[in-house]
Amino acid sequence: MINLLKSLSEIMRGRAIGGPTVYLRQPHRRDWRSWVALRSRSHAFLKPWEPTWPKDALTRKAFLRRLRAHALQSHSDAGYAFFVFRRNDDALLGGITVSNVRRGIAQSCSVGYWIGEPYARRGYMTEALASLLPFIFENLRLHRIEAAVLPENAASRALLKKVGFREEGYARQFLRINGEWQDHVLFGMLAGDPRPVVHTVIEGGRELRPAVAPSGAFAVSSVAAPSQNTVGGRNSSTA
Numbered sequence: 001m002i003n004l005l006k007s008l009s010e011i012m013r014g015r016a017i018g019g020p021t022v023y024l025r026q027p028h029r030r031d032w033r034s035w036v037a038l039r040s041r042s043h044a045f046l047k048p049w050e051p052t053w054p055k056d057a058l059t060r061k062a063f064l065r066r067l068r069a070h071a072l073q074s075h076s077d078a079g080y081a082f083f084v085f086r087r088n089d090d091a092l093l094g095g096i097t098v099s100n101v102r103r104g105i106a107q108s109c110s111v112g113y114w115i116g117e118p119y120a121r122r123g124y125m126t127e128a129l130a131s132l133l134p135f136i137f138e139n140l141r142l143h144r145i146e147a148a149v150l151p152e153n154a155a156s157r158a159l160l161k162k163v164g165f166r167e168e169g170y171a172r173q174f175l176r177i178n179g180e181w182q183d184h185v186l187f188g189m190l191a192g193d194p195r196p197v198v199h200t201v202i203e204g205g206r207e208l209r210p211a212v213a214p215s216g217a218f219a220v221s222s223v224a225a226p227s228q229n230t231v232g233g234r235n236s237s238t239a
Ligand SMILES: CC(C)(COP(=O)(O)OP(=O)(O)OC[C@H]1O[C@@H](n2cnc3c(N)ncnc32)[C@H](O)[C@@H]1OP(=O)(O)O)[C@@H](O)C(=O)NCCC(=O)NCCS
Pocket: 045, 046, 049, 112, 113, 114, 115, 116, 119, 120, 121, 122, 123, 124, 125, 126, 127, 148, 149, 150, 153, 154, 155, 156, 158, 159, 162, 222
């Protein structure tokens, strides 16, 4: 248990999670300016898929409030927040939140994610979410991940399928998104399900991908080909 907590806190502090093109780490206070810049220029792109932004959403005070909430959640093993960065220039690309961690007989969590509009549709979130699976299944030792998507959110549905989630159901008025209670399609992924193979960059001598990949691991075409010397692959040529 002590080893598990130690490895989690190392991961949350460092740049250990990621693939060849992107890495994920805990949000820091110093990220506020780049976060505000990306979120404000992406507002119209994100608005249909997110809860309504409060008036003070982009203020430093609200950002610090978020950081405090993330810290409380990760300390109590209730949730873990990550920002996604591009390796070759450390540009902030988006975020992924692991929330509603349920222990006991469930051992499950939910995931939510967003990418800034200038970086959309370049494979970044596929690589980021695929890279996070070993953290969720092996480090947190969860059994199941859930995600809920608006039926018309083609990008999010394609992303989840590509990363190995399966469509499992439909929930009426499941979440209040963009000011309305909206029906959602429910997706799930189990620890034993086939997973995309993402080349994991080794940092500080730590390789987070499990030594034995689960059976049925599959390649994801849009993730850059494995190479320690190649930073970026197809995704780094633009933006
Ligand atoms: C969903 C989201 C995170 C995807 O991020 P991304 O980095 O653009 O995703 P990727 O480039 O890795 O693409 C993943 C898959 O989605 C597909 N996709 C991406 N944008 C798409 C779009 N606008 N329409 C249809 N498919 C799309 C990609 O083509 C790819 O599938 P494919 O390779 O099989 O064709 C991003 O679109 C986003 O932030 N949307 C707004 C917020 C949101 O919807 N959050 C999730 C709420 S459930």
